[in-house]
Amino acid sequence: xxxxxxxxxxxxxxxxxxxxxxxxxxxxxxxxxxxxxxxxxxxxxxxxxxxxxxxxxxxxxxxxxxxxxxxxxxxxxxxxxxxxxxxxxxxxxxxxxxxxxxxxxxxxxxxxxxxxxxxxxxxxxxxxxxxxxxxxxxxxxxxxxxxxxxxxxxxxxxxxxxxxxxxxxxxxxxxxxxxxxxxxxxxxxxxxxxxxxxxxxxxxxxxxxxxxxxxxxxxxxxxxxxxxxxxxxxxxxxxxxxxxxxxxxxxxxxxxxxxxxxxxxxxxxxxxxxxxxxxxxxxxxxxxxxxxxxxxxxxxxxxxxxxxxxxxx
Amino acid sequence: xxxxxxxxxxxxxxxxxxxxxxxxxxxxxxxxxxxxxxxxxxxxxxxxxxxxxxxxxxxxxxxxxxxxxxxxxxxxxxxxxxxxxxxxxxxxxxxxxxxxxxxxxxxxxxxxxxxxxxxxxxxxxxxxxxxxxxxxxxxxxxxxxxxxxxxxxxxxxxxxxxxxxxxxxxxxxxxxxxxxxxxxxxxxxxxxxxxxxxxxxxxxxxxxxxxxxxxxxxxxxxxxxxxxxxxxxxxxxxxxxxxxxxxxxxxxxxxxxxxxxxxxxxxxxxxxxxxxxxxxxxxxxxxxxxxxxxxxxxxxxxxxxxxxxxxxxxxxxxxxxxxxxxxxxxxxxxxxxxxxxxxxxxxx
Numbered sequence: 001x002x003x004x005x006x007x008x009x010x011x012x013x014x015x016x017x018x019x020x021x022x023x024x025x026x027x028x029x030x031x032x033x034x035x036x037x038x039x040x041x042x043x044x045x046x047x048x049x050x051x052x053x054x055x056x057x058x059x060x061x062x063x064x065x066x067x068x069x070x071x072x073x074x075x076x077x078x079x080x081x082x083x084x085x086x087x088x089x090x091x092x093x094x095x096x097x098x099x100x101x102x103x104x105x106x107x108x109x110x111x112x113x114x115x116x117x118x119x120x121x122x123x124x125x126x127x128x129x130x131x132x133x134x135x136x137x138x139x140x141x142x143x144x145x146x147x148x149x150x151x152x153x154x155x156x157x158x159x160x161x162x163x164x165x166x167x168x169x170x171x172x173x174x175x176x177x178x179x180x181x182x183x184x185x186x187x188x189x190x191x192x193x194x195x196x197x198x199x200x201x202x203x204x205x206x207x208x209x210x211x212x213x214x215x216x217x218x219x220x221x222x223x224x225x226x227x228x229x230x231x232x233x234x235x236x237x238x239x240x241x242x243x244x245x246x247x248x249x250x251x252x253x254x255x256x257x258x259x260x261x262x263x264x265x266x267x268x269x270x271x272x273x274x275x276x277x278x279x280x281x282x283x284x285x286x287x288x289x290x291x292x293x294x295x296x297x298x299x300x301x302x303x304x305x306x307x308x309x310x311x312x313x
Numbered sequence: 314x315x316x317x318x319x320x321x322x323x324x325x326x327x328x329x330x331x332x333x334x335x336x337x338x339x340x341x342x343x344x345x346x347x348x349x350x351x352x353x354x355x356x357x358x359x360x361x362x363x364x365x366x367x368x369x370x371x372x373x374x375x376x377x378x379x380x381x382x383x384x385x386x387x388x389x390x391x392x393x394x395x396x397x398x399x400x401x402x403x404x405x406x407x408x409x410x411x412x413x414x415x416x417x418x419x420x421x422x423x424x425x426x427x428x429x430x431x432x433x434x435x436x437x438x439x440x441x442x443x444x445x446x447x448x449x450x451x452x453x454x455x456x457x458x459x460x461x462x463x464x465x466x467x468x469x470x471x472x473x474x475x476x477x478x479x480x481x482x483x484x485x486x487x488x489x490x491x492x493x494x495x496x497x498x499x500x501x502x503x504x505x506x507x508x509x510x511x512x513x514x515x516x517x518x519x520x521x522x523x524x525x526x527x528x529x530x531x532x533x534x535x536x537x538x539x540x541x542x543x544x545x546x547x548x549x550x551x552x553x554x555x556x557x558x559x560x561x562x563x564x565x566x567x568x569x570x571x572x573x574x575x576x577x578x579x580x581x582x583x584x585x586x587x588x589x590x591x592x593x594x595x596x597x598x599x600x601x602x603x604x605x606x607x608x609x610x611x612x613x614x615x616x617x618x619x620x621x622x623x624x625x626x627x628x629x630x631x632x633x634x635x636x637x638x639x640x641x642x643x644x645x646x647x648x649x650x651x652x653x654x655x656x657x658x659x660x661x
Contacts (some may be wrong), residue, residue, distance in 0.1 A: 026490040151370050153637050158428060169431045190369055193402045197427045198630040207637035210372040243644055252614055254334030254606065262370055266641055289469040 002027045004069060005300040008059075008266040009076035010044025012162065012276060013099055017074055017287040018044075020196035022051060027298035031069045034062045047275075057112075060085050064195040067092045074293055075100055078164065079171075086123055095297065096123040101171050107179045110292040111231045112199060118297060128172050129282035130154035130191060130206060131179040132289045133239070135211050137208045137265055138184030140228035141245075145216040148260060150186035150211040152176065155194045157201030160280035169193060186210070188204070203241070204269045204281035211260045214249070221245045222264055229267075235292030236285050238270035238278070315355050318559045320530040322356040322506075324385065325347050325576060327398055329538035331362035331603045333584045335375040339385035339578055345535070347390040348575040352567030356419070358396040358532075359386050362540065362603055363634070365397055365412060366404025366421065371636050372603070380411060387416040394418040396447075401431045403634060405541045419445035422468075423479070426450040429464040429471075436471035445598025447506065447530075448473035451633045454484040454599055458492045464557045465497050465505075475504035475530055480519060481633060483510025483541055483592075484599040485520040498527025506530040509545045511537060514588055516545040517553055524559070536585070537574040541602030542552050542592035548572050594620045598627030604639060611639045615647040623648065 004020070005028050006013045014033065021030045033048035034056035040046070045055045056062025063073065063085070072095045075082045079102040081299030086104040089096045098105060105123030108114055109132060117124055126132065133154040141147055154176075165172060173191045196202050212221075220246050234237045243266035252258045269281030276283050326342050337345075342359060350359050359382055361367035363376045368375040379397075387395060396419045397412040409420055420439045422432045432448065439446040448468030453461050465476040478493045485493075490507060497505045507523030509516045509532070520531050524655070537546035548569045554561050577585075586650075591609065595602055601625050608626075612619040622643050631638045 045396075116403070149370075152370055153634070155635055156636075164429075167431045167433060169401050170434065173405055174407075175401065192369065192371060193549065194632065194634040194636065195402070195425065195428045196630070196632050197425070197430065206639075207371070207641075211370070243641060244646070246640075248614075252610055253370070253373070255336070255376075264637075264640060266637070275534075 002029050004029045005072040005074060005218065005294060006032040006034055006063070006066070006070045007074045007076060008034045008063060010042055013283060013287060014074070014076035015044040015047050016275040016283060017076060018051070018289060020287055020291050020303065023274055025164070025295060027295050028291070032056055032066055034059065035064060035073045035111070036046050040062060058158040060088055064086065064092065067094065071095060072097060072297060074290055074294070091246070095220060097293055098123060098125045099286055099290050101128065101175055107131070107183050108294065109135045109183050110235055110289055110295060111228060112139045112294050114184050114293055115241070118300065124293060126286055126289050126293070127179040127183070128176045129286050130172065130193060131176045132285045133198060133204070133267060133269055134208045135179050135184040136228050136232055137225060137267065138180055138186055138210060140224040141210045141212065141221055141263060142185035144189065144224045145212040147184070147186045147210045147212055149188045149211040150180045150184055151178065151190040153192045153194065154204070154222045154282070155196050155202065155206070155277050156282045158195045158197040159201050160204070160282055161195050201277070201279040203279050204285070206267050208265045208267070210263045212263055214259050214261045214262065216238050216263070218245060218247055223232060225265060226269070234270065235295070236288040238272060238281055238284060240268050240270070242266045242268050253270050316321070317562045318529070319524055319554060320355045321353045321550065321561060321563055322358055322396065322532045322555060323545060324358040324532050325349070325534045325538050325547070326357060326359040328532070328540055328544050329534045330375070331606070332538045332586050333580070334606060335361050335368065335373045337376060339377050341380050342382055344387040345458035345571065346386045348571035350390050350393045352564050352571050354393045354426050354568070355393045356396050357390065358398060358421065359383070360398045364400040365408035366399070371529050379408060379554055380415060382414040383412060383417070389440060394657050395413065396421055398423060398434060400424070400634065401435055406435060408564070409435060409438050410444045413442045413444060417444065419447065421447040421448035421449055423451050426453045426456040426461060426464060429467040430605050432468065432628060436468065436473060440472040441513065445474050446472055448476040449479050450477065451479045451481045452608050453478045453493055454482060454489060456478060459491045462496050462500055465501060469501055469503050471558050473503060475506050477506035478499060479524070480506040480510055481508070483512030483516070483596040483602055484555045485515070485519055487515065489517055490519045490522045490639045491526040494528050496583065499587045506528045506532070508532040510539065510596070510602045511542045511544065511588060511604065512592050516543070517549055517607070517624055520545045521552060521553060521557065522592040524554070535568070535576045538576065538586060540600070541586065541595045543586035544587040576614055591619045591623065594623045598624050600627045601633045602629065602635060607636050608639050611643045615643040617643055617646055
């Protein structure tokens with residue numbers, strides 16, 4: 001059953017998401033793009049108009065005005081704005097997919113826990129770009145071995161790190177680390193982000209380290225990671241594992257590993273380049289994950305569909 | 314900052330941690346801190362080599378956590394100030410908060426030379442708590458003097474009391490130091506610092522060049538401990554500066570004793586840095602000095618010459634914090650070395 005949706009926040013993320021929906025989604029009907037500035041002052045709203053999408057220019061008031069047109073709202077504003085608007089979405093019976101770091105709803109990674117949250121929640125949070133890229137691989141290891149500790153290093157091109165990320169870089173590491181634990185299944189998580197200014201800009205790349213018992217069968221881990229890669233590629237086409245899991249043992253590190261080994265896996269995310277440049281895989285994976293979540297909602301059987309409370313369509 | 318001409322910051326317990334794979338114990342740190350305090354060192358810096366929060370698989374887990382180290386070192390310092398390091402993206406304000414609570418006197422906030430704008434929230438936190446805040450622009454050799462200035466001005470705006478030109482790769486020649494430090498000293502209204510690595514054998518020479526160009530706060534380590542081939546050797550620096558006529562606070566013999574009687578017995582042939590072939594290549598290729606020991610381990614694992622890996626890392630422009638790239642690059646180089654099926658067959 002196709003789902004009617006609106007995007008709130010016509011910035012880089014919102015605009016990229018719009019193009020993704022229009023390009024490759026049969027199950028999402030994008031009804032409206034909503035911002036807070038007049039169309040002539042908003043590149044994103046202008047792009048929506050050019051694509052024949054209706055717009056709203058009064059923020060949350062526009063959401064209220066047109067709420068009967070859609071059941072799902074993609075929040076692509078900021079954490080602060082989402083915190084204010086989330087209760088309104090709930091009141092209007094809208095399902096919110098939150099692409100900001102607000103985390104009003106549970107952390108959600110489509111390849112891992114979407115099915116767990118979709119029936120019980122009406123607001124889901126997309127963690128961070130690095131979280132979307134790495135949490136599934138931690139989960140892939142954790143389902144065949146016990147992950148005592150997971151660590152991710154996300155390196156992104158300086159040009160793809162916007163002012164929001166830069167002003168509050170701690171939010172990225174803290175939120176991602178929490179996601180490695182809550183969704184990835186690690187007993188303890190650590191996240192690191194590095195900005196690299198090289199020209200031409202580098203692709204978003206990530207390293208995932210997991211500390212597991214030395215009895216772990218690495219072939220099981222490799223198979224599990226392979227399966228997960230395919231699953232993620234179903235909604236993030238540019239996702240690629242570039243280093244299959246390799247084991248580091250005591251001889252390979254300068255600290256005491258006890259009875260554990262370290263499994264290292266690396267991946268890159270190439271953006272689809274609809275609106276943002278292809279090196280900005282960090283932004284692309286957020287919009288792809290949000291779209292993936294919405295498409296899953298669209299495949300829910302109608303009677304179990306949680307959307308909209310008293311929907312009458 | 315001090316009444317001397319130049320303030321000396323001893324980082325044996327911070328940059329020096331790289332040389333020992335971050336394995337100093339709190340007791341060892343306390344002993345070294347006590348010797349430096351006796352020698353009237355201006356500032357002692359203490360943390361994981363990659364700053365607080367750096368304890369990780371990527372950079373190496375430290376032997377103890379930040380709180381344990383702080384609790385060991387703080388009581389040993391009477392007149393010597395205690396500094397801690399933080400790299401935004403690796404550590405967070407939570408670590409700064411801990412350090413301030415446990416008795417740090419100043420915090421140094423380090424970013425890559427072009428990315429100063431990730432540090433605004435951290436400067437705000439430190440200055441709000443009333444502590445001295447210094448900004449460190451890492452791998453300054455990778456940017457033009459004008460870019461270094463622009464980034465230093467951002468840190469000044471955020472509240473930095475001093476900004477450092479960091480030669481993190483030990484890749485600068487004396488003129489590179491003079492151009493960058495000189496421009497900052499002319500244009501900033503705050504103090505300017507310089508941090509050397511000895512990978513091209515210029516640790517002391519570059520520090521002297523930096524001071525002549527206007528640096529008033531400079532870094533070093535006892536016995537030249539530190540990442541790569543080490544930093545400016547502190548006891549040598551004290552002697553050189555005295556001989557050059559600068560007024561400095563630390564006691565020359567006291568610093569020498571701290572190096573020889575306290576630090577050296579804690580080191581081994583493996584952990585005592587020297588200007589060997591691998592560390593020379595760091596400076597030549599412009600690679601972050603702490604990559605050295607990780608690259609050696611990875612080289613052994615993949616049966617590759619560490620110098621080849623370092624040159625490749627330099628070519629692709631890796632920055633501080635990208636230690637994971639060592640394995641990435643080495644795995645690809647090792648793959649390229651594998652004879653392909655076609656080649657194997659042609660041998661038959």
